[in-house]
Amino acid sequence: MTHDEIYAKVKDVLVDALGVDDDEVTPTAVIRDDLGAESIDFLDIMFRLEKAFGIKIPKGELMPENVASDPNFVQNNTLTPQGIAMLKDKMPHSNFTEFEKNPTVENMSKLFTVEAIVKYVEGKLK
Amino acid sequence: MGGSWSFTKAYGPSPKAHMRWIWIDKFIEFTPKTSATALKNCSLAEEHLHDLYPDFPIVPHSLIVEGMAQTAGILVGEARNFKEKVILAKVGKAIFHRLVRPGDTILFKATVDQLNEQGASICGRVECGPDLVAEIELMFSHIDQNISGIKFPEHNFVFTEQFTELLANYRLGSGIAL
Numbered sequence: 125m126t127h128d129e130i131y132a133k134v135k136d137v138l139v140d141a142l143g144v145d146d147d148e149v150t151p152t153a154v155i156r157d158d159l160g161a162e163s164i165d166f167l168d169i170m171f172r173l174e175k176a177f178g179i180k181i182p183k184g185e186l187m188p189e190n191v192a193s194d195p196n197f198v199q200n201n202t203l204t205p206q207g208i209a210m211l212k213d214k215m216p217h218s219n220f221t222e223f224e225k226n227p228t229v230e231n232m233s234k235l236f237t238v239e240a241i242v243k244y245v246e247g248k249l250k
Numbered sequence: 251m252g253g254s255w256s257f258t259k260a261y262g263p264s265p266k267a268h269m270r271w272i273w274i275d276k277f278i279e280f281t282p283k284t285s286a287t288a289l290k291n292c293s294l295a296e297e298h299l300h301d302l303y304p305d306f307p308i309v310p311h312s313l314i315v316e317g318m319a320q321t322a323g324i325l326v327g328e329a330r331n332f333k334e335k336v337i338l339a340k341v342g343k344a345i346f347h348r349l350v351r352p353g354d355t356i357l358f359k360a361t362v363d364q365l366n367e368q369g370a371s372i373c374g375r376v377e378c379g380p381d382l383v384a385e386i387e388l389m390f391s392h393i394d395q396n397i398s399g400i401k402f403p404e405h406n407f408v409f410t411e412q413f414t415e416l417l418a419n420y421r422l423g424s425g426i427a428l
Contacts, residue, residue, distance in 0.1 A: 164339040168389055171364040171371045183368060 125249060130177075131242050137172040138238065141165055151239040159238075173241070179248045186244060187236060188214045192229045203227040211235070217243035257418035261332045264414040265405060272412050273317035274358060277420035283329045285361045288321040288416070294352035309350040311384070314376055315341060318386045322360035322372040324417055326390045327409050329365055334392035335408045339369065342387035354378050368392055 135149045142159050155161045161169070170181050183189070188211060192198050197207030208227055212220055218235040257264070274288035292299065292309050299307040319338045327336045350356055356378045363371045374386040393402055 164389065164391060167369050167391065168340060168342070168371070170368075171389075174364065183366075 127242065127246065130245050130249070131238075133176050134173070134238065134242050134245060137169060137176055138241075141168045141172055149238055151237070151242070153238050154234050155236045155238070155241070156233040169241075173245060177245055177249065179245070181248075184214075186241075191232070198229055201229050203229070203232070215240070217241075217247060255418075255421050257414055257421075261414070264332070265407065265410050270412055272320065272416075273313055274320050274416065277321075277324075277416055278357070280325070280328075280417065280420055282325075283362060283365065285359070286321055286325040287360075288317070288358045290317055290356050290358070292350055292352055292354045292356065299352055307352055309354075309356075311344070311346050314346070314350065314356075314384055315344055315386060317356075318358045318360065318374040318376060318384075319388055320413065321358040322370075322374060322388055323390060323408075324413055325360050325362065326365065326370040326372065327413075328417065329362070329370070330367075330392070332406060332409045332414070335394055335402060335406055336370075336390050337393050337408065338388060339391040340389035342371075342389060343385065344387075345385045347382050347384065348378070350378060350383060356383060363387075 131151070135146065138144065138149050138155070138159060139146055142161055142165055144159050148159060153159055155166075155169070166187065170186060173179065173186075174181055191203075191207065191211070194207075197204055197210055203211065208220070208224065211218075211232075215235060218237070218240040220235065223231055223235055274290050277286060277288050279285065279287035294307060298313060299309060302308060302310045323336050323338060327334065356376055359375045359377065361373045363373050365371075369389060369391040372388045372390070374384075374388060376383040376386065
């Protein structure tokens with residue numbers, strides 16, 4: 125499956141799961157901030173991706189969990205170097221360039237973009 | 251099915267309900283981790299049929315969604331032996347094709363689409379005889395497995411006796427000698 129084919133299917137998943145318009149789903153759109161996803165929507169997205177691509181997404185693989193509650197990874201609402209390294213290891217499909225300029229807990233959601241999901245699926249299908 | 255099966259022995263004791271909020275009458279099919287069908291007889295004697303349109307009693311669509319949620323919720327809960335606190339988290343789709351009136355008997359047919367340790371998605375059909383009443387898609391969350399790390403009370407406050415009795419009665423069968 126090509127990148128464009130995966131992107132088209134991911135787009136359909138997000139339109140169905142989030143009830144957004146087709147043209148709102150762009151590669152750089154942030155799932156939470158731009159497309160309005162809430163926590164339950166991430167489970168819905170995960171179910172739909174598994175069904176659409178015939179893949180299994182283990183808990184915490186697409187998006188690490190309970191990061192903010194770990195003092196090794198977060199101090200004063202900011203990701204520690206250890207925390208950033210952990211996220212990079214867990215989320216090789218995300219672009220950290222902008223996040224590293226201001227690595228706060230609030231900005232973590234910006235790592236989860238449409239393109240990040242496409243790259244994650246690409247990796248699973250290889 | 252026979253008379254010797256015990257819900258408490260199979261799953262442990264369930265807490266007592268303080269009020270009755272049950273919108274299905276009985277299960278007529280239950281295939282663990284796969285599907286369940288529950289039946290509800292809609293009666294003119296039920297007060298809520300008169301609340302929405304006083305001169306035209308119908309079963310409100312919201313309560314049809316609730317009936318499907320209860321049917322599907324018990325199916326999802328049983329899949330993990332009622333250890334998880336299963337909460338309805340999202341109504342993905344609810345399309346209604348006809349009204350439900352007093353005297354109707356409706357079937358809630360729930361089928362598992364996806365199921366894992368975090369939750370489940372269910373496809374539901376509501377039927378009245380040959381008619382399709384509604385198509386409903388639901389998502390349930392196992393709230394103890396939530397990604398925020400929030401802690402909930404330890405006891406399972408979701409599956410009270412009013413729900414577990416339904417499954418117990420289905421498994422015991424309907425042949426009760428007088």
